[in-house]
Amino acid sequence: MVVRSRRTVTPEGERPLAVAVRGGVIAALRPYDEPPAAEESADLGDLPLLPGLVDSHVHVNEPGRTHWEGFATATRAAAAGGVTTIVDMPLNSLPPTVDVAALDVKRKAAEGRCHVDVAFWGGAIPGNLADLRPLHEAGVAGVKCFLSPSGVDEFPALDRDGLRAALAEVATFDGLLIAHAEDPALLSEPGGPAYGDFLGSRPQEAERRAVEQVIELAAETGARAHIVHVSAAACVEPLRAARTAGVRVTAETCPHYLTLAAEQVTGPAYKCCPPIREAANRDALWRALADGVLMGIVSDHSPSTPDLKVPDFAAAWGGISSLQVGLPVVWTAARARGHGLADVARWMAEGPARLAGLPGKGAIREGDDADLVAFDPDAEFTVDVAELHHRNPVSPYHGARLAGVVRTTWLRGTPVDFATPRGRLLTRGAR
Ligand SMILES: [Zn+2]
Numbered sequence: 001m002v003v004r005s006r007r008t009v010t011p012e013g014e015r016p017l018a019v020a021v022r023g024g025v026i027a028a029l030r031p032y033d034e035p036p037a038a039e040e041s042a043d044l045g046d047l048p049l050l051p052g053l054v055d056s057h058v059h060v061n062e063p064g065r066t067h068w069e070g071f072a073t074a075t076r077a078a079a080a081g082g083v084t085t086i087v088d089m090p091l092n093s094l095p096p097t098v099d100v101a102a103l104d105v106k107r108k109a110a111e112g113r114c115h116v117d118v119a120f121w122g123g124a125i126p127g128n129l130a131d132l133r134p135l136h137e138a139g140v141a142g143v144k145c146f147l148s149p150s151g152v153d154e155f156p157a158l159d160r161d162g163l164r165a166a167l168a169e170v171a172t173f174d175g176l177l178i179a180h181a182e183d184p185a186l187l188s189e190p191g192g193p194a195y196g197d198f199l200g201s202r203p204q205e206a207e208r209r210a211v212e213q214v215i216e217l218a219a220e221t222g223a224r225a226h227i228v229h230v231s232a233a234a235c236v237e238p239l240r241a242a243r244t245a246g247v248r249v250t251a252e253t254c255p256h257y258l259t260l261a262a263e264q265v266t267g268p269a270y271k272c273c274p275p276i277r278e279a280a281n282r283d284a285l286w287r288a289l290a291d292g293v294l295m296g297i298v299s300d301h302s303p304s305t306p307d308l309k310v311p312d313f314a315a316a317w318g319g320i321s322s323l324q325v326g327l328p329v330v331w332t333a334a335r336a337r338g339h340g341l342a343d344v345a346r347w348m349a350e351g352p353a354r355l356a357g358l359p360g361k362g363a364i365r366e367g368d369d370a371d372l373v374a375f376d377p378d379a380e381f382t383v384d385v386a387e388l389h390h391r392n393p394v395s396p397y398h399g400a401r402l403a404g405v406v407r408t409t410w411l412r413g414t415p416v417d418f419a420t421p422r423g424r425l426l427t428r429g430a431r
Pocket of ligand 1: 057059089300302
């Protein structure tokens with residue numbers, strides 16, 4: 001099979017190329033005008049061809065809270081949004097993925113239901129230190145911990161000593177610990193039901209202090225650590241200094257922190273933790289992406305049923321659904337800021353693939369999986385939650401006018417048809 005595009009997005013930039021696929025793998029990259037002979041071919045002309053995106057931060061919630069989201073619905077949404085690999089978070093499903101037995105339960109729930117490839121994070125909670133190495137050996141991408149309450153009782157947070165112990169443990173097998181970084185000592189109960197009350201209860205300083213703690217303990221233990229969903233501009237300078245000092249800490253952000261603002265919040269569809277902050281905060285996050293202090297953009301797709309999104313920001317479920325629309329949301333804003341498709345591919349495919357230890361994913365490169373997306377960057381559409389594959393029709397992007405439409409998504413060389421689940425369950429480092 002050959003897919004040709006004059007705008008094939010590679011790690012070296014946009015190139016006129018013919019992508020030859022054999023056995024689900026990119027067998028060769030040839031000049032656009034010299035495609036190799038093939039049984040099947042698609043010529044996209046000037047329509048860009050992107051690598052399939054890798055979303056390393058998705059809460060699928062199956063088993064246990066499948067009514068919030070499940071593997072079939074989440075992976076259909078992913079494919080429709082140009083995402084060909086997701087990495088599932090260890091909490092909100094039941095049991096949480098905090099030991100190998102729970103990972104097996106999760107993998108059985110996913111088996112045969114996935115329309116894109118799926119890898120898994122494990123969890124680090126108080127009392128499961130001895131499970132971290134077995135989880136690593138079973139192929140999780142790494143282990144996730146919370147430094148503040150997670151929102152679900154079965155996944156408690158680590159305190160400072162627990163964080164140090166978890167980092168010291170993952171350092172013994174050169175694993176990866178990823179952290180939800182808000183310092184609980186600097187969080188408070190919202191003083192009322194309004195968005196301003198909620199935002200005031202989770203200040204930038206809480207994020208910055210927690211990020212500094214992870215940096216300090218990663219430096220002390222030599223472990224590799226990663227900060228999930230950075231929302232606060234105040235975290236950028238500590239992260240930059242850590243990188244300069246050679247501490248092994250990376251960080252990501254999310255579409256909502258880059259494109260939404262506290263000033264425009266209209267209801268609980270916008271609630272997430274850490275919170276969406278003031279518009280002025282976003283510029284620093286975009287600059288940090290441009291200079292590499294933030295390595296990627298991932299959805300933190302964390303749905304619930306609509307009844308939990310009550311119109312009281314103190315009580316509503318915190319989580320934003322955006323798996324299917326993350327690419328156009330980011331592209332619309334990135335383009336307005338002068339970024340190109342190669343930047344978006346670096347942030348939404350290559351970076352997360354490297355973070356999660358998934359060789360063969362995240363780039364259009366000879367030898368990699370032929371996960372490809374035909375993407376029309378100029379076509380516009382209006383988001384209608386009722387038309388998304390997400391299980392529950394809740395989204396802060398409902399009604400938004402966005403640029404960028406996914407035309408076709410290929411998973412290992414085969415177009416996703418939304419009926420036949422061809423996704424594989426991935427283990428870290430495996431091809
Ligand atoms: Zn999350």
